[in-house]
Amino acid sequence: MPLHNALEKASKWHKVFIFVPAKGGRMETHDSQRTRDTDIVIIGGGAGGLELAVRLAKAGHKDVLLIDRETSHVWKPRLHEIAAGLGRRQVDELGYAGLAEQWGFRYECGTLESVNPEQRQITLAAIPGREDHASAEVPARVRGYCQLVLALGGVTPDMGVEGVLEHACLLDSPDNAERIAQQFSRGLLANHVAMEISPTGDAGASATQGDAQNGTEGGAQDSAKEPQWRPYQVMIVGSGATGVELAAYLHEARGMHDAPAPKGAKVEITILEATETFMPGVSQELRESIHQRLEEQGIKIELSRQVAKVSPGSVEISEGDESVTRDADLVVWAAGRVGPAIVEEIDALESNKKRQFTVTPGLQCLGHDSIFALGDCANIDEAPLPPTAQVASEQAEFLAAELPRRQQGEPAQAFEFKDRGTLLSLSSAGSVGELSGKLSDKLGNAQGSKGNDDLQVRGRFARAAYQGLQRQHQFLLLGPLKGSAEVVSDVLRRSMGPRLKVH
Template structure:
């Protein structure tokens, strides 16, 4: 069945409603859709959006997703674009068509049949997934934090483990309340700090049989020789020191060789027992991108793009964010897969689409690294800001760093809603926070 293909307006199809995709659809809808200069369609496999850097807070239970998620269909109504539910599984470049899989409910009943969408400009922003590198047992016995559903699944399992330990007759067994996090990137270290806090908060709500310092153990396994290997050593050292204070067990220089129902094995022969394993080591783009009607892709399935963000073999197809391999002039690597790069690319693509419709030259993307921030819950925040007077970076920590970290999320919200709406939402949460539990208790 063909959908939305009869209009004579230039049709921009955006696949993927993550931070970059939703920001782009919102701004194009406001600038082009509202004025009848183009039709904008956003396709995503879920009904709601939540900022991906918050998923570790949902997993730990320090954030209730119901209070932070955004309905795509409402955002589309407010900002003059169309939202369609579904997952892309192929394209026809000659016909300029996108193929969308059928959508099924939780009981396996087909709700939406397979569909085809015509496009004039196709923009792919489907993000990345965790890369388990084919490690034995990783896909069966570990949980990734790529989606809201995965984060909520981890939280349910964590909560159930604590409740089980509280109500059982025998003492808490070794490994029963232990969590192993594979990968000491930002997600891994931030999750470990959030878990340290929320597990102690959880046991305070009547879980009197559990001693968190004795019974709850959190471990991080990292193949590199330090935590946060992609960030400056000073930042890594500061985070490692804080994790040690929290009692988080950090194993660096250890490569996971197998994940089992009972725990994790490393290449040195070490076995770390665990009830829950989170896999946060490495990323890759979704597998189907590696053979998307002949488009060029790299070894981790990212679509290779030019600095205009056009794919190398088709100027009508763009890709950005984690699913794109974009050159970084002056470096021996591509643009890093960070939220800031996706935000910058989305901003440029607004101008790109306007120029493309008008037949003008397209801008080229230049990555601007503003630094990195790592938030360890309410314990501390550390980071480095780029662009000092001498061209280097400035190390920051504490309250100032936390304000900077929180401002990143506020910037994303303002891109979606505007300043006034975000101000009112923030004020409302400050008021209602006093009457709510500090963590999610179910």
């Protein structure tokens, strides 16, 4: 069995500590002592961090260490599909160990605890062992670096709203997505079973059923009444791309169960937006197109709705000067994006209120010529960028060329974001989007439109463009041969296997 397969299999069952040396290297032992300085250390294996490691290794920079708390990588723009019931393997989960072995960089499992810029070293938190001794404790480790790249990603903030962390689901990781899928599936089934037992859905139902069993006249009359079904209530807080795509996919997933309601909709999905604008930051034309498609699917969209509290089975919503409580069997919190909590704990690096490191136009952390940041955890002062995989990917491409230049003492270059547009997959409601840049110019000229206009795309072309973003990511990480094989495998899974699975 290849080394990386054995390691990934072990980590799946025992959560073991993994260190994969560069191709041709040797396995090193670990203790709390500082090891030799690594040329380039990358913290975070998301779209940006992983692509950067692969690009550097491909260019011949073998002394590259990628550190991530997980053992595998999932393309996060597809987390909503996992949340709707699609398995991880069906969204092309890739093991870090295998990629490290393939391209020749090193991978280590760990969580960042602190950064010491003066000593040019980082500390990784200890990994606790299991009480059943299935896996041993791994002590804290210190790693030295010549250049450090922080690609920590982002998280969804609770906005200080009571009950969010306790009673709502987030969509920040594959584990979060699987939790949503399980809660949605089991909650839907429980709701149906409850309606079978208590058709009217209220306390009086059990009494009328008891009267019917006793043969009373009142019981006979009540039992003849048609059952009243309450739909399973899903509340999605936030009308960004994450919330909108999740709503569309959950709408499709509602039919993947063996217990259809005898009358009316089984699921009622509502998107709650705190502002007066649906999908802020998206063009008016695209916004209207998405709004129409969601409403045609029966998905409700409510604006100017601020959630004040989340409780088990309900949400409290502020509507002007009044507050109302609404039923909510499943609450998904998808409002906003900030950096992880560790950003605030690194006092030596300047950050903003959104827990993002403040960086120069060259993505260098202010005051530290050997530390860089990219993606959701970075903010170019006075020029904020959207928290998307597209931004992180472009920044990774930039740093793959910039880091070696800086090592040679060359002057810093400035990162320039080339916006390729916005694409969304709305499941059975189709795909829609807006293309920008060179592709938009070419297609726009072919259609007789102005070259500097954004191009609206829909249907199969939009779907192909949406899938193309991940295909580009796959080909970079896997190479042309394995990338092509993965594309074929994915197409076969989509065409032959079940679209979604029931948990």
